Amino acid sequence: MIQWYPGHMAKAMRRIGEALALVDVVVEAIDARVPRSGANPMLDRALGRKRRIVALTRSDLADPATTRAWLDALRKRGITAIAVDAHEQRSVARIATLLAANAERGTTRAMVVGIPNSGKSSIVNGLLRRAAAKTENRAGITRRTQWFRLSPHVEVMDTPGVLPPKIASTTSQWKLAAVGAVPSERYDPEHVARSLSLWAAHHGAGIPPPEAFAAERGFVRRGGKVDEHNAAQSYLRAFEAGKFGRITLEKPDDAEAT
Numbered sequence: 001m002i003q004w005y006p007g008h009m010a011k012a013m014r015r016i017g018e019a020l021a022l023v024d025v026v027v028e029a030i031d032a033r034v035p036r037s038g039a040n041p042m043l044d045r046a047l048g049r050k051r052r053i054v055a056l057t058r059s060d061l062a063d064p065a066t067t068r069a070w071l072d073a074l075r076k077r078g079i080t081a082i083a084v085d086a087h088e089q090r091s092v093a094r095i096a097t098l099l100a101a102n103a104e105r106g107t108t109r110a111m112v113v114g115i116p117n118s119g120k121s122s123i124v125n126g127l128l129r130r131a132a133a134k135t136e137n138r139a140g141i142t143r144r145t146q147w148f149r150l151s152p153h154v155e156v157m158d159t160p161g162v163l164p165p166k167i168a169s170t171t172s173q174w175k176l177a178a179v180g181a182v183p184s185e186r187y188d189p190e191h192v193a194r195s196l197s198l199w200a201a202h203h204g205a206g207i208p209p210p211e212a213f214a215a216e217r218g219f220v221r222r223g224g225k226v227d228e229h230n231a232a233q234s235y236l237r238a239f240e241a242g243k244f245g246r247i248t249l250e251k252p253d254d255a256e257a258t
C-alpha cells in the first residue's frame with residue numbers, strides 16, 4: 001500500500017482553497033503518461049467551476065497518439081488542454097498566450113497546481129523564462145505557495161504538489177510511483193517494477209522483462225544471484241527517463257484505474 005500525505009500537503013491543500021478566490025485561472029499540471037491517475041480528485045473538487053487549463057506535462061516522454069486522444073477527450077469535456085514539454089519554450093509559451101489573452105481585462109492571477117513532481121515549478125520557470133522556482137526530479141520539492149510576477153498584468157502562483165490522503169486504487173499507486181510522484185522511500189521498487197513489467201507484457205509495450213534488464217545491466221552477482229533491489233530501482237529510473245521509449249500508462253477509454 002502506497003500512501004503519502006505529509007503535513008505540508010495538507011497545508012498546501014488549505015492554501016490552494018484560500019487562494020482560489022484570488023485567481024482567475026488554474027493551470028493543472030498532469031503527467032501525460034498518467035492522465036487519469038495523475039489527476040487528484042480532491043483538487044478537482046476544490047477547483048469547482050474555476051476556469052482551468054490542463055497541461056499534459058512530460059509530453060516528450062508520453063506516447064504522442066495517446067496524448068492526442070487525451071487532449072480530445074479533455075476538450076470534449078469543455079476543458080482547455082494542451083500538451084507541454086517544459087524544456088521546450090514554445091510549448092510553455094502557449095500557456096503564456098492563454099494567460100495574456102485573459103489579462104486584457106486587467107490583472108490576471110493564475111495558480112499552477114497538480115500532484116508532486118508533475119512539472120509545476122518547471123512550467124512557472126518556463127513562463128518566467130528563468131529558473132526562479134526550485135525544480136528537481138523528486139517528489140516534494142516545492143514546500144510552500146509562492147507568487148511570481150510574469151508581466152505587469154500577469155501573476156502566477158507555484159504550489160506544492162498534493163496527492164489525496166488515500167490513493168484510490170492499487171493500480172494508481174504503482175503508476176504514481178513509476179512516474180515519480182511518490183518519493184522512492186515510500187514504496188518497494190521491486191513491487192512497482194514488477195507491476196510495470198506485468199502491465200507492459202499485457203499491453204505489448206516494448207519494456208524488457210526485469211530479469212533480462214537485470215542481466216543486461218550487470219545486476220547479476222557471482223553465483224547467478226540477482227541484486228533485485230538495485231535492479232528494480234534502475235529499471236524504474238530507466239522507465240522514468242524514457243529509456244524504454246515514449247510510453248503512456250493510461251488511455252482515455254480504458255477502465256483500468258477504477
Ligand SMILES: Nc1nc2c(ncn2[C@@H]2O[C@H](COP(=O)(O)OP(=O)(O)OP(=O)(O)O)[C@@H](O)[C@H]2O)c(=O)[nH]1
Nearest residue numbers: 058085086117118119120121122137140141142161
Ligand atoms: N522530460 C521532461 N521532464 C520534465 C518536464 N517538466 C518537468 N520535468 C522534470 O521533472 C522534474 C520535476 O519538475 P518540477 O517542476 O520540479 O515538478 P513540480 O511539480 O514542481 O514538483 P513538486 O514541487 O515536488 O511538487 C524536474 O526534473 C524537471 O526537469 C517535461 O515536460 N519533460
Ligand SMILES: [Mg+2]
Nearest residue numbers: 120121141142
Ligand atoms: Mg515544484
